[in-house]
Amino acid sequence: MIDFTLIFRILVFPGFTFIVLLTLFCDWVERKIEARIQNRVGPMVAGPAGILQPLADFIKLLTKEDIEPRDAKKTIFKFAPLLAFTIMIFALFFLPVDGTNIFSTGGFSGDLIVILAFSTIANFLLFLAGWASCNPYGTIGSARVLTQFLGYDIPLFLIALTPAFIAGSLSIAAISAYQASHLLPFIVLAPWAFVLFLIAIQAELEKDPFDVPHSESELVGGLETEFTGAKLAFLHLTRDVQIVFGSALVVELFLGGPNGPVFFGIPWFWYTLWFVLKLLAVVLISEYITTVFARFRIDQVLSGNWRILLPAALLSLMLTVALVTWVYPLVV
Amino acid sequence: MSNNKIDILSVVASKLGNRVQIQPGYLSTGTIIAQNGLHRNVLKTMIDADEKTGITAITGLDFGENLGVYYHVHTSNAFVTIKAEVPKDNPKIQTIIDLHPGAVFHELEVADLLGVVFEGHPTSGHFVLSENWPDGVYPLRKNVKANEVKLVPTPKSEEITLPENERLVKIIIGPQHPALLEPEKFAVTVDGEIVTKVEPRIGYVHRGIEKATESRTYLQDVYLVERICGICNSIHAAGFVECVEKIAKIEVPPRAKYLRVIALELNRLHSHLLTLGHAGLEIGYETLFQYFWRDREPIMDLIELTSGNRVYSSLMTIGGVRRDIKDTDIPKIKTTLKDLRGKLPFYRQVYENEPSLKLRMKNVGVLKRADALKLSVVGPVARGSGVDVDVRKDEPYEAYAEIPFKEIVYTTGDTWARMNVRMDEVEESINIIEYAIDNLPSGQFRIITPRSVPAGEAVNRVEAPRGELFYYVRSNGTDMPDRVKVRTPTFANIPAFLKTAIGESIADVPANFVSLDPCFSCTDR
Numbered sequence: 084m085i086d087f088t089l090i091f092r093i094l095v096f097p098g099f100t101f102i103v104l105l106t107l108f109c110d111w112v113e114r115k116i117e118a119r120i121q122n123r124v125g126p127m128v129a130g131p132a133g134i135l136q137p138l139a140d141f142i143k144l145l146t147k148e149d150i151e152p153r154d155a156k157k158t159i160f161k162f163a164p165l166l167a168f169t170i171m172i173f174a175l176f177f178l179p180v181d182g183t184n185i186f187s188t189g190g191f192s193g194d195l196i197v198i199l200a201f202s203t204i205a206n207f208l209l210f211l212a213g214w215a216s217c218n219p220y221g222t223i224g225s226a227r228v229l230t231q232f233l234g235y236d237i238p239l240f241l242i243a244l245t246p247a248f249i250a251g252s253l254s255i256a257a258i259s260a261y262q263a264s265h266l267l268p269f270i271v272l273a274p275w276a277f278v279l280f281l282i283a284i285q286a287e288l289e290k291d292p293f294d295v296p297h298s299e300s301e302l303v304g305g306l307e308t309e310f311t312g313a314k315l316a317f318l319h320l321t322r323d324v325q326i327v328f329g330s331a332l333v334v335e336l337f338l339g340g341p342n343g344p345v346f347f348g349i350p351w352f353w354y355t356l357w358f359v360l361k362l363l364a365v366v367l368i369s370e371y372i373t374t375v376f377a378r379f380r381i382d383q384v385l386s387g388n389w390r391i392l393l394p395a396a397l398l399s400l401m402l403t404v405a406l407v408t409w410v411y412p413l414v415v
Numbered sequence: 416m417s418n419n420k421i422d423i424l425s426v427v428a429s430k431l432g433n434r435v436q437i438q439p440g441y442l443s444t445g446t447i448i449a450q451n452g453l454h455r456n457v458l459k460t461m462i463d464a465d466e467k468t469g470i471t472a473i474t475g476l477d478f479g480e481n482l483g484v485y486y487h488v489h490t491s492n493a494f495v496t497i498k499a500e501v502p503k504d505n506p507k508i509q510t511i512i513d514l515h516p517g518a519v520f521h522e523l524e525v526a527d528l529l530g531v532v533f534e535g536h537p538t539s540g541h542f543v544l545s546e547n548w549p550d551g552v553y554p555l556r557k558n559v560k561a562n563e564v565k566l567v568p569t570p571k572s573e574e575i576t577l578p579e580n581e582r583l584v585k586i587i588i589g590p591q592h593p594a595l596l597e598p599e600k601f602a603v604t605v606d607g608e609i610v611t612k613v614e615p616r617i618g619y620v621h622r623g624i625e626k627a628t629e630s631r632t633y634l635q636d637v638y639l640v641e642r643i644c645g646i647c648n649s650i651h652a653a654g655f656v657e658c659v660e661k662i663a664k665i666e667v668p669p670r671a672k673y674l675r676v677i678a679l680e681l682n683r684l685h686s687h688l689l690t691l692g693h694a695g696l697e698i699g700y701e702t703l704f705q706y707f708w709r710d711r712e713p714i715m716d717l718i719e720l721t722s723g724n725r726v727y728s729s730l731m732t733i734g735g736v737r738r739d740i741k742d743t744d745i746p747k748i749k750t751t752l753k754d755l756r757g758k759l760p761f762y763r764q765v766y767e768n769e770p771s772l773k774l775r776m777k778n779v780g781v782l783k784r785a786d787a788l789k790l791s792v793v794g795p796v797a798r799g800s801g802v803d804v805d806v807r808k809d810e811p812y813e814a815y816a817e818i819p820f821k822e823i824v825y826t827t828g829d830t831w832a833r834m835n836v837r838m839d840e841v842e843e844s845i846n847i848i849e850y851a852i853d854n855l856p857s858g859q860f861r862i863i864t865p866r867s868v869p870a871g872e873a874v875n876r877v878e879a880p881r882g883e884l885f886y887y888v889r890s891n892g893t894d895m896p897d898r899v900k901v902r903t904p905t906f907a908n909i910p911a912f913l914k915t916a917i918g919e920s921i922a923d924v925p926a927n928f929v930s931l932d933p934c935f936s937c938t939d940r
Contacts, residue, residue, distance in 0.1 A: 121705035219586055223921075291699055292771050295922065298699055303592065377771040378699025380922040381608060 089186065097180040097355065102172055105359065106323045109330070110137040112363060113370050120374045137323075144316035152309050156215035163212035164310070164317040167205045171324040174201035178331050179256050179341055180358050181351035190256040195247060198255070199240060202287070202328060205321065206232040212318070213306025224305030227296040227381055232287060234388040238396035239283040245269070245276040245403045246336040249411065259340025268339040272411070276399050277337045281365075283392060284329040285372055286384065289322075292376035293384055330365040334358060338365070423493045426464045427457055442874050443810070444493035452509050454486060454499045459514055467491035467802070469791030470511070471876070472885045472902035473521040475529035477557045482506050482531055487874060487885065487902075489791075494810065496874060501531060510535040517791030517910060521902075528555040528625075543618040543939065546570055554626055555898075561626065583611065586921065590619050596693075597935035608920045613913050621939040628899040633659055633868055636896065637732060643901060644937040645726055646689065649675075649682045650879040652731035655899070657812060658888040659733050661873035665864055669856040671735035672814040676851050678722065678730050679813070679877075680844045684755075685714040686880035687837040687844070690932040691762070694834055697925040698775040703765060710758055713751045720744055735861025745852055752845050759842055766831070766838055776831035780915040780927030783828055792911045793904050794882020795840070796931055799833035801826035806878040817854075820847050830930040837932075867894045879904050881932045903937035 092098055111126065111134050118125025126133030151157060177184050177194045184190050206228060213225025246269045247253050250261035262268045270277045286293040297305045304310075307318050334340060343357030379387065424445045428437055435457060436448040449457045462468045468490045476483035478500070486497040501508050510533040512519050522533045523542040530553035541548060547569040552559055584605050590598035598619035604612040624643055628636045641652040653675055660667060667675075692707025715725050721740055722728035730736050740748075766772065782792070787800035797804050805822045807815040823839040825832035870892040877884050882904030891897040908931045916924055 117701075121702045122709050123705060219584060223584070223586075294699065298922065374702045376700070377695070377703070377769070377775050379771060379774060380920055382920060382922075383774055 092186075093176070098176065099172060101180070102175050102324065102327070103320070105362075106320065106327050107137040107141070108134070109327050109362070109366055110323045112366055113326070116367060116370045117374055120371070141316050141320060144319070145313050147312040147315075149312035149314065150309075152216060152218065154217040155309065156217065159211050159215035160309075161314070163208045163215065164314050164321060167208035167212070168317050168321040168324065170201050170205045170208065171321055171328055174198040174205070175324070175328055175331065177255065178328075178335055179259060180331075180355060182341055182354040184256060190254045192257075193253045195243060195253045195255050195258070198328075198332075199236075199243060202325070203232065203236055205325065206287075209306060209318070209321065212310070213308075216306070216309035218309045220303045220308040221306050224296050224302045224308065227302075228289070228306060230381070231289065231293065231296060231384060234385055235283055235286040235293075235392070238279070238388065238392045239287055241393075241396040241400050242276050242280045242283055243332075243336060245273050245280075245399060248400075248403050248407050249273065255335050255340075259335050259342060262339040263342035268337060270337045273337075273399075273403060273406075276403065277333075279392065279395055279399055280333060280337065281368065281372075283396070284333060285369060286388070286392075288326050288329045288369075290326070290369060291373040292379045294378055295381045295384055298378055326366070326369075327362070330362050330369065331358075333365045334361040421465050421490070421492065423461055423465060423468075423490050423495060427460050430460050431456055442494075442496045442872065443876075444495050446496045446498060448498045450499060454484075454497050455509055455511060455514065457497050458486065458488065458511055461488060461490060461495070462514060465490040466788055467804075468515075469788065470515050470518040470521060471791070471883065471907075472887070472900060473518065473525050474887050474898070474900040475525040475531055475555060476889065476898050477503075477529065477555065479503075479557070482529055484508055484525065484531055485887070486511070487887065489804075489876075492809070494874065494876065506530055507532045507534055509533070512536060515791070516789055517907070520906060520910060524906075527553075529553050530556065541618070542616075543621050545618065545621070554623060561623065588924070595933075595935070597933075599933075599935045599938070603916070603921065603924065605921050608922065610916050610919055610921055610924065613916050615909060615913060617909075617935065618939050620936045624940045625899055625901060628896055630895065632866065632894045633733060633896060634866070636899065638729060640899070640901065641727060641729060641731075643903070643940055644934055646686050646934060647682055647879045647881065647884075647937070648726070649678045649728050649730060650877055650884055651901075652729075653679060653813070654875055654877045654879075654884050654886040654901075655888065656731050656733050657877065658873045658875040658886045659868055659890075659896075661875060662871040662888060662890050663733075663864065663868045665734055665862070667735055668859050668862060669814070670739075670858045671860045673851045673855050674736045674740060674860055675731065676814045676818065677740070677848055678718075678728060678736070680848045680851070681714060681718050681721065682728070683880040684841060684844045684848075685711050685718065686932070687841050688714065690880075690929065691766075691834060691837055691841075694776075694830075694926065694929045695772075697929045698772065700772060703772070707762070710755060713754065717748055717751055720747065732861060734864040735859070737861065739860045740852075740855070748852060749849065752848060756842065756845050759838075763838055766835060773831065775923075775926055776834065776930075777827075777829060779830045779923045780912075780919065780930060781827070781829045782911050782915050784826075786914055787828070787911070790910045790914065791907055792882070793907045794879070794932075795833050795836040796882065796908050796911055798823055799825050799836045799930075800828035804883065806876045806883050810876055812875070812877055814851065818847055818850050820850075830926050833930040867892065868896075881905055881934060881937075882908060901940055903934070903940070905931065905934045905938045909933070909938070 115125045126136035129135040129139040177190060177198050210225040210229045213221040246258050250258040289296050310318055338361045341354035341358035345353045424437055424439055435453055439445040447457055471487040471489045474485040481500045482503055484499045488495045522536055525531050526533055527542045527544055547566045549567050552564055586603045586605055588603055589595050589600040600616040602614040603610055628639060637652050637656055640655045641648045643651050688707050688711040692704040695703030718728055719725040722730040782800045784801045787797050787802050803822055803824050808822050820843045823836050825836055868890045870890055872889040875886045884904055885902035887900035888896055889898040912928055912931055916927055
């Protein structure tokens with residue numbers, strides 16, 4: 084029997100279409116925030132207040148000529164961007180957006196680890212894409228992607244364990260449900276971990292001050308240098324989906340996920356609304372950090388990880404374990 | 416400073432007096448005619464006597480039978496021209512780069528444009544001219560007509576010589592690159608992330624302006640040399656007209672002098688604001704860039720208000736300026752400057768306290784004072800390394816002698832120091848403009864001068880936003896100049912970049928480079 088609900092959920096809501104639209108919307112919000120902080124107006128032509136600009140950019144890139152460098156490793160060069168995009172979308176399927184995840188289940192125990200692994204794989208595919216383009220800028224840019232995410236994945240995993248420890252589960256749905264049932268988002272219980280997680284996510288998403296793989300003044304386009312047309316469009320979209328993914332992860336782990344008060348009518352509408360609003364709050368914070376800092380140098384980014392963020396993540400984990408064992412049982 | 420007391424001409428006279436001919440007072444401080452390789456001895460004597468001795472420019476001239484090679488040398492308190500000549504059929508002269516490494520580019524340029532062979536110079540090949548320029552045709556020689564030159568087919572681009580060590584990667588920055596706003600090529604060899612070698616190639620926007628001036632009248636040339644640089648256009652025009660005024664012995668009315676100072680300082684203001692913002696862009700600090708460029712816009716409006724044009728002011732003319740400042744415009748100028756002054760503390764705070772900016776700029780591209788002297792760097796780059804050179808103070812022109820202002824010197828020599836020199840100079844420029852407006856003399860703002868200029872020659876140094884700008888004009892008595900030589904500040908500052916980039920991270924290259932405030936269309940002319 085064909086499960087039409089599942090097909091609808093995968094293709095339309097809260098699956099593919101919803102995620103892509105949310106991604107384009109977040110891209111617009113980001114650009115608008117950045118522009119306003121920098122005393123500019125930002126996109127304002129396509130659609131009301133320029134809201135259709137990201138879509139217009141995407142379509143424009145699709146229509147552009149697709150050029151493949153002679154020396155490029157064709158197969159990887161072609162498929163890596165598409166595969167990275169697919170994996171990122173797939174990772175988002177596991178996040179409960181309208182109360183449950185896309186399969187209408189509460190997920191499975193350990194899906195937190197799975198989606199973190201997915202994001203690592205996607206980053207690795209991006210690295211391969213740049214490496215396969217056989218361009219010095221692309222090669223160096225993708226080498227930087229690799230060094231950066233290898234470094235920052237470790238503290239990211241460690242800090243992501245903090246909410247898991249408090250909730251006593253490695254399932255995202257369980258973590259967000261725990262926060263809802265206790266009416267206490269983990270940003271209150273573990274604010275230090277929230278700050279550290281934001282920094283790690285910022286570095287994972289290669290946003291300023293950590294956007295060394297994309298520093299156009301040194302590396303032209305970084306790993307994107309040789310990409311044109313549809314491939315470039317999907318690289319850009321992958322990056323934007325990554326940003327949504329990172330922000331959504333923060334929402335699920337620290338801000339109570341899609342849970343919030345349901346006033347009237349259908350609950351999933353309210354869940355989605357709370358989810359999107361919380362997501363935009365995270366995007367706002369992340370974009371603010373992006374605009375007020377200069378880009379670090381690659382060695383500063385790496386030493387910042389190994390010397391500061393990793394020890395801090397370990398300390399945070401130890402603190403959480405101690406608190407969960409001795410303090411929280413008294414409070415919660 | 417005891418150096419300021421050195422009378423460099425008498426030092427040379429006492430050591431080499433019987434072998435060279437000294438003309439005190441001719442062409443600034445004096446001229447020394449040193450034939451048969453004696454130019455090296457003169458230069459050596461001067462360097463030994465004064466640590467601040469450096470080569471400002473080398474001018475090549477075509478005298479028919481002979482080629483002239485003029486070394487324009489600056490010391491702490493004097494400006495001397497050493498004249499040498501070589502026969503055209505055997506144009507060989509000893510190099511001076513072993514005495515003063517800062518002369519490398521100057522010699523390459525003279526070799527390329529006039530065919531003088533500098534014996535002992537390590538590199539050869541086209542430096543300014545394009546690859547398809549025929550060998551043996553030297554454009555600045557008088558017998559070469561621009562429209563008769565037959566270009567050769569462009570040679571196949573040389574095989575990219577892979578570095579022998581596999582760890583090394585050669586990254587080509589330019590001619591098209593987002594870090595460069597203008598086309599110029601730097602082949603950077605990196606070992607991992609560390610730069611081990613930088614090879615420059617300039618000339619991508621060489622327009623032959625020096626040659627073109629020779630076939631235009633002096634008045635046309637004013638506007639032609641203004642086009643050498645879009646950003647510091649007034650200072651180019653000023654440098655040229657002052658040179659012509661020196662030859663023709665024209666005394667400019669006092670009001671014109673003040674009006675010129677106002678125009679030049681407005682130029683410096685917008686140039687410095689541009690660079691301070693652009694530096695933000697290069698280190699990935701886009702917000703800083705947007706803010707600076709927002710505040711630069713009112714200055715552009717002032718330039719339009721006072722000159723009629725937003726970018727190319729076309730204000731300077733021989734004998735004065737073309738437009739007066741209306742009394743009704745003065746309040747607007749003053750409020751705009753006051754607004755800008757009010758914003759400066761914020762920017763200063765950003766440059767001083769913003770941690771990520773300091774991480775990217777402190778101890779990056781450090782140029783030590785000794786190196787700065789050896790390479791003859793100019794302007795904010797030199798002043799950031801603790802060398803107090805500022806033509807406005809050293810050899811005041813226009814009304815600068817009457818206007819009080821501070822000379823900004825930082826001693827750390829890094830990118831941060833160079834940017835802060837500019838930050839402080841923005842404030843000094845505001846002070847200068849306000850003083851000039853308050854003390855604007857009355858009277859006429861230009862005098863009518865004859866079209867022809869009597870035979871003669873003159874050198875002139877002015878302080879452009881990017882550093883010392885040098886003009887040499889030689890007149891043959893007609894209404895067209897015989898030779899115009901321009902040495903732009905970036906030309907003198909590129910060696911500093913080549914020196915400081917090595918051993919640093921490739922990520923520091925843009926920040927280091929932009930701190931020179933490079934202008935390639937100036938460099939190429």
